[in-house]
Amino acid sequence: xxxxxxxxxxxxxxxxxxxPAEAERLLWRAGxxxxxxxxxxxxxxxxxxxxxxxxxxxxEHFVGxxxxxxxxxxxxxxxxxxxxxxxWLDRMVRTSRxxxxxxxxxxxxxxxxxxxxxGSQKLMxxxxxxxxxxxxxxxxxxLMSVTVDPAMLLWLNGNRNEKRxxxxxxxxxxxELFTLGAKRGYSEADVREQARxxxxxxxxxRRGVGPxxxxxxxxxxxxxxxxxxxNVGRWTWRDACQLCVRHRLHPSFLVEKLxxxxxxxxxxxxxxxALERLYVGSRFGxxxxxxxxxxxxxxxEGPRMVKSPVVFTAGMLRAAGRGIDxxxxxxxxxxxxxxxxxxxxxxxxxxxxxxxxxxxxxxWQTAGxxxxxxxxxxxxxxxxxxxxxxxxxLGYWGRPTMSSSTQRAxxxxxxxSLADARATPWKRQQYPAMVENALRHLIAVSPDLQTA
Amino acid sequence: MNERCxxxxxxxxxxxxxxxxxGSGLPAIExxxxxxxxxxxxxxxxxxRSAGLALAVYGAGTLRLPGLxxxxxxxxxxxxxxxxxxxxxGTDSLSLLFPHADPEYRTLRPKLALPDSGLTFxxxxxxxxxxxxxxxxxxxxxxxxxxxxxVGYADADQSHFTSRHxxxxxxxxxxxxxxxLGRYLDRAGEPDNPLQGLSLDDELAPSLAAAxxxxxxxxxxxxxxxxxxxxxxEVESRMLEAIGALGGGAGTAGDPAxxxxxxxxxxxxxxxxxxxxxxxxxxxxxRFGSPVAYPRHRSAFxxxxxxxxAMISAGLPLHCVALxxxxxxxxxxxxxxxxxxxxxxxxxxxxxxxxxxxxRGVGDRVLTLVWSExxxxxxxxxxxxxxHGAAGIAFLMGTRVRGRLLGEFPGLGGGxxxxxxxxxxxxxxxLYSSLLEQWLATDAAAVIPxxxxxxxxxxxx
Numbered sequence: 002x003x004x005x006x007x008x009x010x011x012x013x014x015x016x017x018x019x020x021p022a023e024a025e026r027l028l029w030r031a032g033x034x035x036x037x038x039x040x041x042x043x044x045x046x047x048x049x050x051x052x053x054x055x056x057x058x059x060x061e062h063f064v065g066x067x068x069x070x071x072x073x074x075x076x077x078x079x080x081x082x083x084x085x086x087x088x089w090l091d092r093m094v095r096t097s098r099x100x101x102x103x104x105x106x107x108x109x110x111x112x113x114x115x116x117x118x119x120g121s122q123k124l125m126x127x128x129x130x131x132x133x134x135x136x137x138x139x140x141x142x143x144l145m146s147v148t149v150d151p152a153m154l155l156w157l158n159g160n161r162n163e164k165r166x167x168x169x170x171x172x173x174x175x176x177e178l179f180t181l182g183a184k185r186g187y188s189e190a191d192v193r194e195q196a197r198x199x200x201x202x203x204x205x206x207r208r209g210v211g212p213x214x215x216x217x218x219x220x221x222x223x224x225x226x227x228x229x230x231x232n233v234g235r236w237t238w239r240d241a242c243q244l245c246v247r248h249r250l251h252p253s254f255l256v257e258k259l260x261x262x263x264x265x266x267x268x269x270x271x272x273x274x275a276l277e278r279l280y281v282g283s284r285f286g287x288x289x290x291x292x293x294x295x296x297x298x299x300x301x302e303g304p305r306m307v308k309s310p311v312v313f314t315a316g317m318l319r320a321a322g323r324g325i326d327x328x329x330x331x332x333x334x335x336x337x338x339x340x341x342x343x344x345x346x347x348x349x350x351x352x353x354x355x356x357x358x359x360x361x362x363x364x365w366q367t368a369g370x371x372x373x374x375x376x377x378x379x380x381x382x383x384x385x386x387x388x389x390x391x392x393x394x395l396g397y398w399g400r401p402t403m404s405s406s407t408q409r410a411x412x413x414x415x416x417x418s419l420a421d422a423r424a425t426p427w428k429r430q431q432y433p434a435m436v437e438n439a440l441r442h443l444i445a446v447s448p449d450l451q452t453a
Numbered sequence: 454m455n456e457r458c459x460x461x462x463x464x465x466x467x468x469x470x471x472x473x474x475x476g477s478g479l480p481a482i483e484x485x486x487x488x489x490x491x492x493x494x495x496x497x498x499x500x501x502r503s504a505g506l507a508l509a510v511y512g513a514g515t516l517r518l519p520g521l522x523x524x525x526x527x528x529x530x531x532x533x534x535x536x537x538x539x540x541x542x543g544t545d546s547l548s549l550l551f552p553h554a555d556p557e558y559r560t561l562r563p564k565l566a567l568p569d570s571g572l573t574f575x576x577x578x579x580x581x582x583x584x585x586x587x588x589x590x591x592x593x594x595x596x597x598x599x600x601x602x603x604v605g606y607a608d609a610d611q612s613h614f615t616s617r618h619x620x621x622x623x624x625x626x627x628x629x630x631x632x633x634l635g636r637y638l639d640r641a642g643e644p645d646n647p648l649q650g651l652s653l654d655d656e657l658a659p660s661l662a663a664a665x666x667x668x669x670x671x672x673x674x675x676x677x678x679x680x681x682x683x684x685x686x687e688v689e690s691r692m693l694e695a696i697g698a699l700g701g702g703a704g705t706a707g708d709p710a711x712x713x714x715x716x717x718x719x720x721x722x723x724x725x726x727x728x729x730x731x732x733x734x735x736x737x738x739x740r741f742g743s744p745v746a747y748p749r750h751r752s753a754f755x756x757x758x759x760x761x762x763a764m765i766s767a768g769l770p771l772h773c774v775a776l777x778x779x780x781x782x783x784x785x786x787x788x789x790x791x792x793x794x795x796x797x798x799x800x801x802x803x804x805x806x807x808x809x810x811x812x813r814g815v816g817d818r819v820l821t822l823v824w825s826e827x828x829x830x831x832x833x834x835x836x837x838x839x840x841h842g843a844a845g846i847a848f849l850m851g852t853r854v855r856g857r858l859l860g861e862f863p864g865l866g867g868g869x870x871x872x873x874x875x876x877x878x879x880x881x882x883x884l885y886s887s888l889l890e891q892w893l894a895t896d897a898a899a900v901i902p903x904x905x906x907x908x909x910x911x912x913x914x
Contacts, residue, residue, distance in 0.1 A: 448718065
């Protein structure tokens with residue numbers, strides 16, 4: 002009789018074959034996809050070291066050409082429309098620490114602040130720097146920094162929240178969207194009391210400049226007693242944050258939401274409880290939680306996820322080895338439903354609904370914009386051989402893993418197109434390069450490249 | 454172009470773009486500036502497959518998107534259509550239809566006064582059409598264009614933003630948040646047909662902002678096509694077929710996300726085929742199968758009108774439509790060239806639209822209102838331009854329109870107010886109330902605040 006197997010550990014780690022396909026998925030989930038050859042190199046490290054290379058990276062360096070706009074000018078992310086978007090996209094494309102940018106994107110979606118309400122690219126980029134600084138750090142410290150962040154103060158009216166006229170906007174979202182979840186462990190009375198605890202911030206407006214001089218004024222703070230989650234005290238904004246983070250229902254909220262950023266299926270209950278213990282045990286640190294998620298078998302063995310427009314675009318640029326040389330990505334990603342610094346609401350983007358027929362067209366146009374500068378000239382010969390053309394087009398994208406059904410569809414297209422050309426000499430000469438161009442485009446919008 | 458118009462004008466259009474979430478901590482850029490009607494309305498993208506259009510739907514509230522799809526398919530299609538065309542910036546009515554024989558004209562406009570164009574105006578011998586306004590002249594001569602040469606309101610506000618707001622909401626009330634056509638649709642529209650209020654633009658026209666019923670914005674009916682650089686001819690056709698084939702294989706792969714991505718590719722392919730009719734080329738290479746030639750011009754205006762005629766002809770359930778005319782009419786400096794360019798393209802496009810509707814046999818169903826937020830100062834300024842004024846010009850175009858003078862031209866002698874601006878002889882709410890009652894057969898009092906205090910003028914034959 003075989004030895005009894007040990008019970009399934011609460012935090013299982015992936016022990017299957019860790020090949021280039023698994024490394025490729027890890028790079029898409031925890032970054033923006035592989036550069037050429039990167040999946041193979043990461044696979045060689047094995048699953049544990051591969052995750053640690055992402056969560057504990059070395060000093061940042063940038064790979065590839067420096068960004069510029071279509072006129073060759075440096076980006077002006079504080080001032081020029083759309084430059085903020087491509088400034089961040091450039092970091093995603095060139096960084097040696099992709100998980101830093103990916104976590105910054107997770108937090109941007111989590112504490113979703115839109116420049117539509119802030120009206121200052123500079124304040125948005127300052128907030129972005131804060132999110133990046135705490136990428137895998139303490140959630141409690143991150144929450145406190147976000148609470149006093151000028152862009153957030155403007156966005157959710159923290160700057161108008163004073164003792165004589167409390168504004169509940171931030172207090173409500175603090176619990177509903179940032180720490181506890183809708184209708185989980187707080188009441189309307191808690192919203193009102195938290196709003197009072199959060200009073201005291203203000204700023205001035207200077208003509209021609211906008212909002213300036215963000216500060217805390219004790220005279221505007223309500224110093225009386227407040228009762229929050231049954232605890233009575235003279236709570237301030239710091240207490241408001243700490244009471245949320247120490248709420249018994251906060252760890253499950255955080256773990257579940259963080260998990261969903263990387264894995265499309267729900268965490269098994271035992272895993273969720275273990276991740277909660279990890280989170281609380283590390284004094285609200287996010288690194289151990291993310292490391293455990295990235296090593297979990299569900300990430301490698303479970304179903305695929307649809308890439309967001311920004312992840313899709315950054316990934317194509319990385320695969321094609323192209324840097325930021327146009328600001329078009331800003332409006333193209335906007336058409337596809339994800340303009341950075343402009344989430345649709347404080348609840349962030351709806352990650353379940355990236356794809357519809359309108360956004361599909363936008364993704365096609367995005368891929369077309371990426372492919373255009375390197376498109377083959379039909380007058381330049383390419384092999385009159387369908388499998389070879391498919392092979393070459395896959396090579397353009399760094400040979401991503403493709404399903405056999407997609408490969409068949411691609412091959413069928415190439416064969417039919419070449420058959421059209423067979424009898425006509427000029428078509429025999431010009432069609433192969435056109436077919437290769439079309440194949441590159443079709444691969445980019447295939448279900449295989451739209452998901453990871 | 455920006456440096457030639459006033460900063461307030463460009464700032465107000467910026468604000469319209471930026472103020473997506475009304476009042477969410479956004480400091481008023483100019484204290485006292487009204488918030489545009491429709492600001493903050495919930496917006497969702499939606500593909501109306503039955504209509505073959507990619508719409509941005511506004512204010513559908515809790516209605517699910519499939520409900521809108523059914524609503525469009527079910528909606529009444531035979532209703533009269535009102536098209537509102539906005540000339541942004543404050544059109545100089547004293548150039549568009551200029552008082553050639555008014556003794557004050559050349560005194561007030563020593564540099565800008567136009568020579569006799571020979572384009573006379575039947576009901577008032579003092580007036581001449583601008584030489585670039587030949588299309589308006591022709592429409593009026595045919596009796597298809599009614600002209601209000603001095604339309605506005607008492608004590609006109611000279612801010613672009615505020616005056617436009619008044620016209621959009623149909624009241625001199627800075628606090629109103631619904632547009633006059635939106636309120637009409639709230640009363641007479643359908644709960645599930647977003648095409649009943651259609652903005653041919655990237656964003657919703659404030660006049661269409663409704664409180665209860667859904668309305669929509671559409672950039673163009675021909676915007677759904679898949680091209681690729683250096684791919685054409687048979688290879689392009691094969692590539693388009695292959696987009697659908699990519700979806701076919703993935704549906705069987707068993708992975709939900711992959712299946713979804715595949716299904717969307719297949720749907721996109723089907724939609725592209727459904728939209729083919731809107732990309733048909735007519736004689737002269739026009740898009741939308743237009744039987745007449747529209748001006749060939751880089752702006753979107755002519756093709757938006759061509760697409761609109763095709764949509765009306767195709768029987769889509771449109772009711773109130775809004776779009777912006779070509780041109781920048783805020784002519785503070787170097788007015789002659791800018792004004793002529795705007796008037797030529799706008800007039801020629803409107804004439805082509807009218808001819809198109811008639812050729813398609815739907816002319817009797819459509820009435821077009823052309824308006825601007827104010828006219829310009831009678832006295833020219835020192836920069837070869839004109840500053841903001843009061844009363845301006847408006848037109849009604851259509852085969853059912855009584856194509857006559859509306860109100861009267863008050864003259865530059867006694868017709869100016871203390872600030873030297875033209876006085877209104879027709880209140881814009883008189884125009885709106887008459888349109889609502891005579892064209893849309895609804896009680897104006899339910900839409901325009903204080904409608905009873907404004908007169909009515911017969912607009913239709």
